[in-house]
Structure formats: C-alpha cells, structure tokens
Amino acid sequence: MKKEELYDVLGDVNEIYVNEAHATAKKARSLWIKWIAIAACLCLVVAGAIRIGIGLTPSQMTDIFREGNLIEITGQDELPALYNGKLLAFNLNFETYEFYYDTDGAAENTDDWYSLLASARNTGGYVILHCMFGETSVEDWKVSMVFTKEATTTTTVNGVEVQIARNDLSLQYEYWHYAIFEYDDVVYDVRVQSDDAEYVYEVLNQLLQR
Amino acid sequence: MPTVLDELAGCVSGSDTVGQTYERKELIAAINNFLSTLPAEKRNIFVCRYWYTDSIDEIAARYDMTYGAVSMLLNRLRTKLRNYLVERGYEL
Numbered sequence: 001m002k003k004e005e006l007y008d009v010l011g012d013v014n015e016i017y018v019n020e021a022h023a024t025a026k027k028a029r030s031l032w033i034k035w036i037a038i039a040a041c042l043c044l045v046v047a048g049a050i051r052i053g054i055g056l057t058p059s060q061m062t063d064i065f066r067e068g069n070l071i072e073i074t075g076q077d078e079l080p081a082l083y084n085g086k087l088l089a090f091n092l093n094f095e096t097y098e099f100y101y102d103t104d105g106a107a108e109n110t111d112d113w114y115s116l117l118a119s120a121r122n123t124g125g126y127v128i129l130h131c132m133f134g135e136t137s138v139e140d141w142k143v144s145m146v147f148t149k150e151a152t153t154t155t156t157v158n159g160v161e162v163q164i165a166r167n168d169l170s171l172q173y174e175y176w177h178y179a180i181f182e183y184d185d186v187v188y189d190v191r192v193q194s195d196d197a198e199y200v201y202e203v204l205n206q207l208l209q210r
Numbered sequence: 211m212p213t214v215l216d217e218l219a220g221c222v223s224g225s226d227t228v229g230q231t232y233e234r235k236e237l238i239a240a241i242n243n244f245l246s247t248l249p250a251e252k253r254n255i256f257v258c259r260y261w262y263t264d265s266i267d268e269i270a271a272r273y274d275m276t277y278g279a280v281s282m283l284l285n286r287l288r289t290k291l292r293n294y295l296v297e298r299g300y301e302l
Binding site: 009010013014018019020021022100 | 217238253255
C-alpha cells in the first residue's frame, strides 16, 4: 500500500469524526495534495538515491529517512537517556535540536513511569532536557538534565561547508554526531549515531560525493 | 503537504501490491474502528492532521499544546494505527 492510498482512504473516515475535529473553520481537502503527493514521491526517490549512495550495512543503520529537509541516520533503535541511573527514554526522537519521547510510569515511582513527555532544546553549549509526567500537556513533575556537548566545528567536505557537532550523553552508549550542510539550496540535517568521528566523515563523503 | 504524506509513509511499506488485495471498505471500517477507540481529543487531532492536513502549529494552537507534544502524539497515533491494522491482518 502506498502512503497516497492510505491518505486517500483516510479521506473517507466517519464524517462524524471529521465534523468533530473541526467544529469551526472547516476547509476542504486540498485538490493540489495530489500534486504535492507526486512531488513527495520525487523527494522519496531522491532520498532513496541517497540511501543507496551511502551504502551502509543494516547493522550500521536502522533508519535513514528524509522528512522535509531532514535526513536521519541511527545506528540503533534506541537512544536511551538516563536520570539518576534510571532509564528515562528508550525511544528518543530528535527534531531540529528539539527531541521528545514518552515512556510508561508514574512520577513518584521511576519503576512505573507512564506518559512521560520530555522535550529538550540545544542551547548552543549544552542540551537541557525537561521531563513532564502526565497526559500530554498536563505537567505533574519536572526534572532537568544537562547533557554536555562538544564545541561545534565547521569544515569542508567535497567543497561543501559542513557544521559538525557531537552530543555527549555521558552514557556508555554511542555518541550522537550531527552535521548540517546546504546542498543544491536544501539544508540537510544528518544525524549519525556513532562514537567514531571518522565514520561521520565517511558518511558525509558518501553523501556529498560528486 | 508533503510532510503529512511522509508521516503516513511510516504506516505503510511502500509496496503497491499489498493494498490492492484488500477491500477499501474494510480498510475504512478498520480505520473508523481504530478512531473510535481513541479519546475524542486524540481522535480530533489525528483527523485535523490527516483529513484537514492542518499544520502541527495550527493543531498546537487549536488544542493549546506545544508543537512537540502534538508531534509526539501524532507519532504515537501513527504507530498505534499501524499496529492496529497489522493485528487485524493487514500487511502494511
């Protein structure tokens, strides 16, 4: 099944739910979505080409995707975060220097946490992670964590200026490198979960090979 | 908008042969059943995003949530939808 087909099927969901969702200011589904869908397919083709070009083995890579101007490369499914030795996150998602995760448990009992929402923002020198407990926007308890981050460096890879940084999560797990570069008027944000800086350059070289 | 479609790509495999084997009406009914299992607010947010193609910012403003909370909720709902359909025999 293609995502366009799923989108098409979603267009026929119960009208009651549709009306409920937009009690006011309804708007029709845009006809131009079909053209956008075609453009999205082209983007996927580009992403696929990049994926092939990178040539990573499955053990090195669990996910490479392009979402907007984002390419994400992870070396494992989980990017755990710890607080006082407790596992906070088992599925940490990065979104342009902001990342969120949720897990199960109760605030007062870290063994039984549930509906944990965390967000973090890269402040330039370090990352502060705020954790919220409760349903979505309900904040029951908050804790801050500080992850040190090494200084960002700017270099040139195959004629393209690249900004590279590494988040040191102070864990025994692999470091998280990220690199930002502009290529053909598109800004790419590449994340590589590896403690090997040379591997980051290897990925960049393959991404930016002319 | 591309991002809406890209998000839905996480629910499907990209194969164009599998979907053809399923009755469209059954799939719609399954999705409606899935939506009926959701709390009203979460269902509304899902519909806002994938029926009205509202931006995450618009949804966040409408429901007084942060961008991240909406993004995370949608991610969770997509995973739930995928699991829900897979559990019912849909090969996505």
